[in-house]
Amino acid sequence: MAKGKVIISCAITGAIHTPSMSPYLPVSAQEIAESAVGAAEAGAAIIHLHARNPVDGRPDQDPDLFRPFLGVIKQRTDAVLNLTTGGHPSMTVQERMRPAETFAPEVASLNMGTMGFGLFPMLDRYKDFKHDWEAKALEASRDLVFKNTYADIEHLLSVLSPQGTRFEFECYDTSHLYNLKYFFDRGLVKAPLFIQTCFGILGGIGSHPDDIMHMKRTADRLFGDHYEWSVLGAGARQMSIVAMAASMGGNVRVGLEDSLWAGRGRLAETNAQQVTLARQIIEAQGLSVATPDEARAILDLKG
Numbered sequence: 001m002a003k004g005k006v007i008i009s010c011a012i013t014g015a016i017h018t019p020s021m022s023p024y025l026p027v028s029a030q031e032i033a034e035s036a037v038g039a040a041e042a043g044a045a046i047i048h049l050h051a052r053n054p055v056d057g058r059p060d061q062d063p064d065l066f067r068p069f070l071g072v073i074k075q076r077t078d079a080v081l082n083l084t085t086g087g088h089p090s091m092t093v094q095e096r097m098r099p100a101e102t103f104a105p106e107v108a109s110l111n112m113g114t115m116g117f118g119l120f121p122m123l124d125r126y127k128d129f130k131h132d133w134e135a136k137a138l139e140a141s142r143d144l145v146f147k148n149t150y151a152d153i154e155h156l157l158s159v160l161s162p163q164g165t166r167f168e169f170e171c172y173d174t175s176h177l178y179n180l181k182y183f184f185d186r187g188l189v190k191a192p193l194f195i196q197t198c199f200g201i202l203g204g205i206g207s208h209p210d211d212i213m214h215m216k217r218t219a220d221r222l223f224g225d226h227y228e229w230s231v232l233g234a235g236a237r238q239m240s241i242v243a244m245a246a247s248m249g250g251n252v253r254v255g256l257e258d259s260l261w262a263g264r265g266r267l268a269e270t271n272a273q274q275v276t277l278a279r280q281i282i283e284a285q286g287l288s289v290a291t292p293d294e295a296r297a298i299l300d301l302k303g
């Protein structure tokens with residue numbers, strides 16, 4: 001966090017949650033565009049984007065599904081656009097990187113290690129699904145490998161960096177921080193590193209305060225002041241992790257991709273609602289929210 005300015009990122013729809021889990025999950029291009037504009041107006045400097053099949057809400061990396069909402073968001077906001085290269089963990093790296101390769105965004109996500117990605121515990125909570133693929137995708141995650149090998153990461157860097165795209169480095173555990181250190185020491189990634197530490201995904205680190213301290217301490221030791229720290233908390237712990245990180249000098253990510261909730265037991269009706277909650281937590285600590293251009297300066301983005 002530079003000079004008391006906290007960068008809020010908002011992840012609009014993602015690929016993990018499915019339409020039957022919440023009537024408020026944006027699916028169509030118009031819903032994604034409207035929700036993103038609302039999140040930007042509420043204070044999100046960075047908007048993280050995935051696309052979905054407009055009929056059944058299935059995650060889809062077809063650039064033609066991204067184009068309509070990218071146009072609207074660029075027209076109506078000056079937010080930094082961050083396109084996913086994670087897609088859905090079951091997709092191939094080639095499929096996952098198509099939107100970033102096509103649109104050369106200011107920022108793209110980059111997942112820093114191969115891991116299990118356990119979504120199946122959500123089957124304990126959700127029973128009734130509108131579409132067949134929903135329960136199948138959750139069940140299939142019992143045997144899912146989210147593939148991000150060193151060769152995959154190098155390939156993504158070699159294709160996207162020359163376009164001027166910089167990265168949100170998704171680190172789900174300390175091993176991912178060491179992977180990033182490997183690429184940093186070889187000059188394949190440049191400071192300031194925007195490190196998104198992800199908490200509470202089964203297959204990665206948990207979301208206990210000790211886990212947050214451990215990831216922060218490890219990142220400080222490995223990267224010193226060559227990085228900007230950000231956190232995302234999956235599920236109900238999202239806002240607790242926002243509060244803790246902001247008090248420790250961190251930036252924050254919210255959005256329906258990471259959590260469907262606006263506080264315990266209350267479904268978030270919009271992404272803007274979560275941005276507003278995060279903003280209240282940040283401003284209550286005497287901190288202020290970074291504008292998109294302040295975020296660009298802090299993260300050295302191409303603009």
Ligand SMILES: C[C@H](N)CC(=O)CC(=O)O
Nearest residue numbers: 084085086087109170198
């Ligand atoms: C935990 C989040 N799903 C991390 C993420 O947003 C990955 C990506 O899109 O590349």
Ligand SMILES: [Zn+2]
Nearest residue numbers: 014084086257
């Ligand atoms: Zn994502």
